[in-house]
Amino acid sequence: MNFPSKLIxxxxxxxxxxxxxxxxxxLRLALHLLKQKETVTEELSSALLAxxxxxxxxxTCHNVADSGDTCSICLSVRRDKQIICVVEDIPDVLAIENTGQxxxxxxxxxxxxxxxxxxxxDELKIESLIQRCAGSGVQEVILALPATMEGDTTSFFISRKLKELNIKVSxxxxxxxxxxxxxxxxxxxxGRSILTRVNYSSE
Amino acid sequence: MNFPSKLIxxxxxxxxxxxxxxxxxxLRLALHLLKQKETVTEELSSALLAxxxxxxxxxTCHNVADSGDTCSICLSVRRDKQIICVVEDIPDVLAIENTGQxxxxxxxxxxxxxxxxxxxxDELKIESLIQRCAGSGVQEVILALPATMEGDTTSFFISRKLKELNIKVSxxxxxxxxxxxxxxxxxxxxGRSILTRVNYSSE
Incomplete structure (x- = not known):
């Protein structure tokens, strides 16, 4: 692809x-920016840099925080501090938050x-999770990791570590x-959905 | 959609x-940038701002030019200065250049x-085209406008204007x-392809 300009x-x-x-x-995006006012590009750049x-x-939880050392979820008084949901990455936090459940x-x-x-x-924040659970009144850890071999391995590793602390793991x-x-x-x-069927009568 | 951070x-x-x-x-792009080194975001921002x-x-032709008042195509000694191809916008120049034809x-x-x-x-660079054709030794103007009603109207308008200058319009x-x-x-x-059929025998 040839370009008419070094800048483009x-x-x-x-x-x-x-x-x-x-x-x-x-190229379509670059030409779009060229057609817009200069402020559009400036605002985009400064938002990305900021x-x-x-x-x-x-x-505490390694989620993003705007300012300070603690995120808005950890700071909130409305959240149940006895349950911790373990996720792979930040988009997963957003996905679960958007369910409202x-x-x-x-x-x-x-x-x-x-x-x-x-x-x-050691590359993951697993040790930090164990310490977090050991020190406070955490009752349950919910593993919400991907349904892949890597996710299952991680779930298994964490659940074995938490067994010693006598915390419910789901x-x-x-x-x-x-x-x-x-x-x-x-x-x-x-096959898995049959094995892990939910008992209607006991609910 | 809720976001965990004002910055995001x-x-x-x-x-x-x-x-x-x-x-x-x-969101996916923003989180991607967060995972990369800071230089990636800096280089992206500065390229956009530049x-x-x-x-x-x-x-002369209203194409993009890196520096100076004339673009590389108008400056090139290899280009045939007797033919001008009229296009709607800059991506069309790129598309035609990429054909190599x-x-x-x-x-x-x-x-x-x-x-x-x-x-x-008056909102378009039509007057500038007429002046360009009038002043120099332009032999042919090729109209490469979109095959829409607006494109056809523009083609008709330009061809009528150029008739007075005795320049071949195609x-x-x-x-x-x-x-x-x-x-x-x-x-x-x-239907149009039958009407504008190409004569093999006269080629």
Whole structure:
């Protein structure tokens, strides 16, 4: 792809380093910015720079925090401090928050155990989770990790560590999505959903 | 959508003002930047700011120019200065350049005549095209405008203006795309391709 201008070429190169954005989309975005007022580009740049420079992470749960050392969820008096939900990364916190179904705290691991990618337990915030559980009145830890081999390995590792502390450990349910048809569900999910069936009569 | 941080929210708002990027994609991009080194964000911001601040436009053809008042195509000694290809906007220049089939100059109108959007001939670089043709030894003007009503209106308007100057005016061919099947081509295109058939024997 040839560019009529070095400035456009450099902008396209930088934009296309973002995930899911190719050269053609990058060019479309660059030309869009050229058509807008200069303030649009200035506001975009300064928002990105502010995000990257000023962002801080909660020292308790490792979620993002705007200012100070503790995030808004850990600070909130409305949250149930006896339950901790363990997630892989920050988008998972957002996803669970958007359901409106969870009122406890979070713990962001920053990844899952993956020997292939060289990520062991020490690269993740697992030790920090254990210490957090040991020191306070935490009653339950909910593991909300991805339903992959790496996620399951991490769940198993954490649950074994927490056994010693006598804390209830649970995992979010795996099964058929709401609205999902049985015949189009893969065998592993369907098989697991039968094994972990919910007892209606005891509810 | 709730955001855990004002900084993320502001970045997402700015990113999602770009065309074709929604809140979810914007969040994914923002979180991606957070995971990268700070230099990645700095380089992206400065490339965008440089693009918007330092870009200049060719005073002859209104294409982008890196520095000075004339673009690299107008400056090039290899280009045929007797032919001018009229296009709607800068991406069209890129598209034609990438074919490698055209060696003449360009003229970027900056849009097409559209009474509904309030764009008349005076909002476009049409007068500048006429002056350009009148003053120099231009032999042919190729109209490469979109095959829409607005594009056709603009083509008609320009061709009438150029008639007085005694310059040959042509339009890029409309027809069945290379590799296209006849039965899947719309009636208007197919009908037009029969009317504007190319005479093999006279070639």
């Amino acid at each position: 070429e450099e902008a396209v190169n930088e934009i296309s380093r973002l995930p899911g954005i190719g050269k053609k989309t990058a 995000l990257r420079k000023d962002i801080r992470y909660c020292t 969870y009122q406890g705290l979070y713990h962001v691991l920053g990844g899952v155990i993956s020997p292939i990618q060289g990520i062991g337990p 995992s979010i349910a795996r099964g058929i999505p709401i609205g999902g048809e049985l015949e189009y569900t893969d065998e592993v999910t369907l | 929210e502001e970045a997402v708002n700015e990113i999602s003002r770009l065309p074709g990027i929604g809140k979810k994609t914007a 693009l918007r601040k330092d870009i200049r436009y060719c005073t 055209y060696q003449g100059l360009y003229h970027v109108l900056g849009g097409v005549i559209s009474p509904i959007q309030g764009i008349g001939p 339009s890029i061919a409309r027809g069945i795309p290379i590799g296209g099947e006849l039965e899947y081509t719309d009636e208007v295109t197919l």
